[in-house]
Amino acid sequence: EVQVVDSGGGLVQPGGSLRLSCVTSGFTFTSYTFHWIRQAPGKGLEYVSAISGDGSSVSYADSVRGRFAISRDNSKNTLYLQMGGLRPEDMALYYCAREGRGGHYDFWGQGTLVTVSS
Amino acid sequence: EIVLTQSPDTLSLSPGERATLSCRASQSIRNNFLAWYQQKPGQAPRPLVFAASSRAAGIPDRFSGSGSGADFTLTISRLEPEDFAVYYCQQSGRAPWTFGQGTKVEIK
Helix, strand or coil: CCCCEEEECCEEEECCCEEEEEEEEECHHHHHEEEEEEECCCEEEEEEEEEEECCCCCEECCCCCCCCEEEECCCCCEEEEEECCCHHHHEEEEEEEEEEECCCEEEEEECCEEEEEE | CCEEEECCCCCCCCCCCCCEEEECCCCCCCHHCCEEEEEEEEEEECCEEEECCCCCCCCCCCEEEECCCCCEEEEECCHHHHHHHHEEECCCCCCCCCCCEEEEECCC
């Protein structure tokens, strides 16, 4: 059974840092590209970042480039998102999601909430 | 980036009725890589359709996707009580991948 469990969210002050984690199981982790997607309270979905199966290719939304860093540890089947320079507009529920056929997101974590406030 | 515009913003229907949701792209989507998701309050999005018309695993056949190029549709043939939710389209034809703003299907 495929499982995707994200964690690491919390309350952080503007300008602060936080690292999100996404632990997976039930499939060959290295075979899949993974993404982080966020959803601000009461709003829609927004792509944040993606990383290829071997970690050699990464991409970012313009809104987070230079402040966030995506990575993965294939020995631990785990995805990370290191967030720095956090702003109030970064406050959202962050999901990790597996990229499936046709580029759709076939498995999602339950989401981890990031709150940016002083 | 490709902008996806969903219509209508809200659809008010009764159980048993047919729902037709639209997703229009600002440019043609390569390979028709357009997906649809259902999201209920407090839950992660659930994939329904990928590559415009392929149903995701475990999705009932009352959900169907159609369309090509820049114009796509999600149809729910007969609404069940559990289908009242927000629906999003998403394209993966060109980076950065983008989502529509969502259509809320509510009980009339």
